Amino acid sequence: MDRAVTISQVAALAGVSTGTASKALNGRGALRPETRLRVQQAAEQLGFVANAAARSLQTGRTYTVGMITTDSIGRFSIPLLIGAEDALGAGQMSVFLCDARDDPIREQYYLRTLLSRKVDGIIVTGRRTQARQPIGRDLPVPVVYAFISSADGRDCSVVPDEADGARRAIGHLLAVGRRRIAHVTGPEHHHSAQMRAAGAVDTLAAEGLRLATPVLYGEWSEAWGRQAAGILLSTGADVDAVFCGSDQVARGLAEGLRDAGREIPRDIALVGFDNWDVMVDGSRPALTSVDMDLEGIGRTAAEMLLAAINGEPVHGHQARPCRLVPRASTAV
Amino acid sequence: MDRAVTISQVAALAGVSTGTASKALNGRGALRPETRLRVQQAAEQLGFVANAAARSLQTGRTYTVGMITTDSIGRFSIPLLIGAEDALGAGQMSVFLCDARDDPIREQYYLRTLLSRKVDGIIVTGRRTQARQPIGRDLPVPVVYAFISSADGRDCSVVPDEADGARRAIGHLLAVGRRRIAHVTGPEHHHSAQMRAAGAVDTLAAEGLRLATPVLYGEWSEAWGRQAAGILLSTGADVDAVFCGSDQVARGLAEGLRDAGREIPRDIALVGFDNWDVMVDGSRPALTSVDMDLEGIGRTAAEMLLAAINGEPVHGHQARPCRLVPRASTAV
DNA sequence: TTGAAAGCGCTAACAT
DNA sequence: ATGTTAGCGCTTTCAA
Numbered sequence: 001m002d003r004a005v006t007i008s009q010v011a012a013l014a015g016v017s018t019g020t021a022s023k024a025l026n027g028r029g030a031l032r033p034e035t036r037l038r039v040q041q042a043a044e045q046l047g048f049v050a051n052a053a054a055r056s057l058q059t060g061r062t063y064t065v066g067m068i069t070t071d072s073i074g075r076f077s078i079p080l081l082i083g084a085e086d087a088l089g090a091g092q093m094s095v096f097l098c099d100a101r102d103d104p105i106r107e108q109y110y111l112r113t114l115l116s117r118k119v120d121g122i123i124v125t126g127r128r129t130q131a132r133q134p135i136g137r138d139l140p141v142p143v144v145y146a147f148i149s150s151a152d153g154r155d156c157s158v159v160p161d162e163a164d165g166a167r168r169a170i171g172h173l174l175a176v177g178r179r180r181i182a183h184v185t186g187p188e189h190h191h192s193a194q195m196r197a198a199g200a201v202d203t204l205a206a207e208g209l210r211l212a213t214p215v216l217y218g219e220w221s222e223a224w225g226r227q228a229a230g231i232l233l234s235t236g237a238d239v240d241a242v243f244c245g246s247d248q249v250a251r252g253l254a255e256g257l258r259d260a261g262r263e264i265p266r267d268i269a270l271v272g273f274d275n276w277d278v279m280v281d282g283s284r285p286a287l288t289s290v291d292m293d294l295e296g297i298g299r300t301a302a303e304m305l306l307a308a309i310n311g312e313p314v315h316g317h318q319a320r321p322c323r324l325v326p327r328a329s330t331a332v
Numbered sequence: 333m334d335r336a337v338t339i340s341q342v343a344a345l346a347g348v349s350t351g352t353a354s355k356a357l358n359g360r361g362a363l364r365p366e367t368r369l370r371v372q373q374a375a376e377q378l379g380f381v382a383n384a385a386a387r388s389l390q391t392g393r394t395y396t397v398g399m400i401t402t403d404s405i406g407r408f409s410i411p412l413l414i415g416a417e418d419a420l421g422a423g424q425m426s427v428f429l430c431d432a433r434d435d436p437i438r439e440q441y442y443l444r445t446l447l448s449r450k451v452d453g454i455i456v457t458g459r460r461t462q463a464r465q466p467i468g469r470d471l472p473v474p475v476v477y478a479f480i481s482s483a484d485g486r487d488c489s490v491v492p493d494e495a496d497g498a499r500r501a502i503g504h505l506l507a508v509g510r511r512r513i514a515h516v517t518g519p520e521h522h523h524s525a526q527m528r529a530a531g532a533v534d535t536l537a538a539e540g541l542r543l544a545t546p547v548l549y550g551e552w553s554e555a556w557g558r559q560a561a562g563i564l565l566s567t568g569a570d571v572d573a574v575f576c577g578s579d580q581v582a583r584g585l586a587e588g589l590r591d592a593g594r595e596i597p598r599d600i601a602l603v604g605f606d607n608w609d610v611m612v613d614g615s616r617p618a619l620t621s622v623d624m625d626l627e628g629i630g631r632t633a634a635e636m637l638l639a640a641i642n643g644e645p646v647h648g649h650q651a652r653p654c655r656l657v658p659r660a661s662t663a664v
Numbered sequence: 665t666t667g668a669a670a671g672c673g674c675t676a677a678c679a680t
Numbered sequence: 681a682t683g684t685t686a687g688c689g690c691t692t693t694c695a696a
Contacts, residue, residue: 004450004472006689017667022691029692030665049448053385053394054689057672062385064449067429073410082405085431094445097399097429099417113426117384117396118336140336222614248610255616278580278610282554284587338673349683354675361676362681386673389688 005046014042025050056118065305066096066114068135070107070126070148073099075276076294080125080146083298091306093120111136121305124148125298129159130191142308146301147294149317156308157317158301160292162192165322166199169243169271169290172324176332178241178269180212184228184253185245188217196245196273213237218249225252226259233260240268241330247272247279247289254283254329270329285328292322337378346374357382388450397637398428398446400467402439402458402480405431407608408626412457412478415630423638425452443468453637456480457630461491462523474640478633479626481649488640490633490650492624494524497654498531501575501603501622504656508664510573510601512544516560516585517577520549528577528605545569550581557584558591565592572600573662579604579611579621586615586661602661617660624654 011021016039023029024039025048042048056062065088069077085095096119098110114122121141126132126148134152135143142156149157173181183200186193197215204210213235218224225248232239232253244250250272254264262268264285272280275291297320304314343353348371355361356371357380374380388394397420401409417427428451430442446454453473458464458480466484467475474488481489505513515532518525529547536542545567550556557580564571564585576582582604586596594600596617604612607623629652636646 007691008689018690019668019692020666023666026691032665035665049444051389051689052449053389054672055691057383057385057389057674057689058691060672073414078405078410081429082431085429092445094428094430094449096426097413097417098426099414112381113424116381117426222610248614251614278554282580282583336673339675340673350674351676351684352682355682358675364681367681383673386688387675389673389690390675392688 004051005048007048007050010039010043010046010048013046014039060118062118062120063092064094064096064117064119065302066098066110066117066119066122068098068100068107068110068114068122068124070100070124070132071102071128073097074127076127076147077125079294080298080301083295083300084123084146084302085298086295087299087302087306093306107135111139115140120309123298123301123305124150125301128191129162129195131157142305142313144301144305144308146297153317154315156304156314158297158304159317159319160294160297161319161321162195162292163199163202164319165273165290165292165324166196166243167203168322168324169273170200170203172288172326172330173241173243173269173271174207176265176269176330179209180237180239181209181241181243182213182216182232182237182239183211183243183245184216184218184225184232184249186218186220186224186249190220193217193245200243212239220246220248222248222252222255225249225254226256227252229253229256229260233257233262241270242268243271245273247274247276247283247287250287250289250329251279251283254285254287258284265328265330271324272329275325280325280327283329285331288327288330289325290322291325293320296320336383337380339380339382342371342375342378342380345378346371392450394450394452395424396426396428396449396451397634398430398442398449398451398454400430400432400439400442400446400454400456402432402456402464403434403460405429406459408459408479409457411626412630412633415627415632416455416478416634417630418627419631419634419638425638439467443471447472452641455630455633455637456482457633460523461494461527463489474637474645476633476637476640478629485649486647488636488646488648488650490629490636490652492626492629493651493653494527494624495531495534496651497605497622497624497656498528498575499535500654500656501605502532502535504620504658504662505573505575505601505603506539508597508601508662511541512569512571513541513573513575514545514548514564514569514571515543515575515577516548516550516557516564516581518550518552518556518581522552525549525577532575544571552578552580554580554584554587557581557586558588559584561585561588561592565589565594573602574600575603577605579606579608579615579619582619582621582661583611583615586617586619590616597660597662603656604661607655607657612657612659615661617663620659620662621657622654623657625652628652 145157477489
């Protein structure tokens with residue numbers, strides 16, 4: 001807990017001026033190799049670590065970005081965060097994490113804090129893919145939205161192409177020979193539910209097909225999936241596959257179907273959405289699912305932020321494709 | 333993206349010196365209320381936000397703490413993080429998040445970064461409760477370990493009392509009239525598995541009882557739970573309750589028992605560990621579980637860090653009690 | 665090749 | 681009650 005070592009102490013020990021020490025430590029200027037070495041050894045010996053505040057005061061760069069999760073940090077934020085950290089860490093940037101918890105006041109407070117800390121840029125994330133109002137106007141630093149998107153089309157937003165995910169799910173079911181496909185998903189008003197349902201319907205339409213039953217909207221829960229199994233079977237529709245709006249729904253559905261004596265995938269094939277490990281592995285049989293590559297989205301968002309920081313901003317929405325991960329629930 | 337407003341611009345607009353402006357904005361010194369107001373209005377008008385780097389260079393405080401997750405950030409880190417953020421946000425501190433991903437090199441790199449950024453303190457977290465080597469020696473800032481603990485007993489570590497959790501689980505099963513209790517858990521070498529098993533055995537011993545079968549060690553997975561159900565039933569031991577080392581194991585076990593025609597809780601009562609929402613709610617019936625209050629651990633760790641920063645360090649391990657959350661799987 | 669000096673934006677001690 | 685000034689630790693001209 002003692003006082004930190006400054007560059008002037010290093011300079012003194014090496015017998016040079018602070019300016020020279022600075023150059024030696026940062027590999028700038030023209031110094032005799034011997035001098036450079038002497039300074040480096042002195043720094044080593046004293047355990048010198050440069051004061052980032054002093055440096056950034058001088059250079060205007062903090063090598064720091066802020067990450068604001070608008071709703072609470074959770075299952076979706078983590079991969080985004082890891083991906084972003086990955087891309088930023090390689091560039092030696094640090095991340096300020098701010099959890100706004102769905103509270104606009106907290107959000108603005110954090111924004112202010114980040115600006116006062118002179119972050120080089122800001123990444124805004126959230127649990128929903130639906131567009132949100134921009135976090136601020138004419139901010140002095142670049143902002144990139146990840147997973148959620150900004151309602152302002154000129155803002156840079158990196159989002160999953162959920163319709164593409166649905167397309168891949170349906171395409172896969174068609175490829176394994178299924179034709180009577182149902183769709184069970186979350187709340188009708190939920191943006192993701194809408195995008196995924198629309199993607200499914202459109203893909204079938206392109207093949208001259210339609211869903212075997214109207215879309216079954218409910219909740220993003222296993223309980224709803226179990227309930228939906230009963231509904232589906234009671235309609236008498238001769239369904240041979242179900243595309244579910246989430247892995248949780250799919251897992252519940254799988255259980256419901258099993259309880260009713262249906263065998264997966266023989267009688268009914270199943271595709272989920274999210275590729276959430278505990279759900280896809282816990283399901284019996286293991287669940288084929290659509291992966292939005294959240295880590296990739298986080299990484300891309302961070303890369304775009306870095307580009308903007310370096311004066312090459314990218315504008316507009318960047319939709320990123322999904323990936324289908326086949327497992328036993330659709331095995332032929 | 334324009335140049336930021338400085339305090340001297342505010343001072344100029346308000347017609348005062350920078351010193352006066354500083355006092356006005358920070359509520360220090362003796363100023364005429366009218367002057368103070370004029371400065372505040374000028375700051376407002378220009379959208380002034382103080383430069384944190386300049387301030388901290390002067391004051392030596394950054395109002396920033398680092399949080400290093402030694403293994404990758406995940407299910408356990410999140411509540412810890414939220415709890416810590418909670419306690420720190422109230423004190424207007426910001427959090428640098430560092431994900432060391434089980435890599436000692438990354439860890440030391442982050443440590444160095446945090447020191448260069450002159451954080452006021454550091455919280456170290458990880459997925460396992462097992463003691464780890466201290467992250468550094470004679471660091472210039474206080475460090476608190478959360479969930480994981482430091483092998484150095486003088487370091488401040490806030491950890492869950494897992495034996496207490498086991499005690500509560502067994503106590504609850506005894507209270508609802510069960511006597512022939514089995515214990516199915518994770519790998520034998522895993523610290524948490526050991527603590528929880530020991531807690532269970534000790535609690536039973538205190539009542540003059542023993543486990544109905546030897547502890548069944550396996551993995552922290554649903555698959556193991558399902559498998560364990562078969563093993564348990566095949567032993568012929570007339571078990572009327574199972575305490576599981578994790579909710580995942582418990583959920584798998586529940587499924588296995590159901591498949592074998594056993595009814596929960598009538599035939600066999602079940603208690604899990606972690607109180608992980610998707611597991612306890614997804615299980616049928618809903619799962620009674622032990623909650624380690626990770627958020628509380630994060631909050632406490634942050635509070636202790638704040639105390640240390642303010643010159644009142646707390647030393648040693650702080651074990652925090654668990655909480656039992658009763659649900660249908662043990663209903664009488 | 666190195667040193668001296670100015671200045672980044674702010675706070676705090678000291679003058680007035 | 682307000683202004684002046686020094687200085688936090690560093691980088692960066694500019695001079696030697």
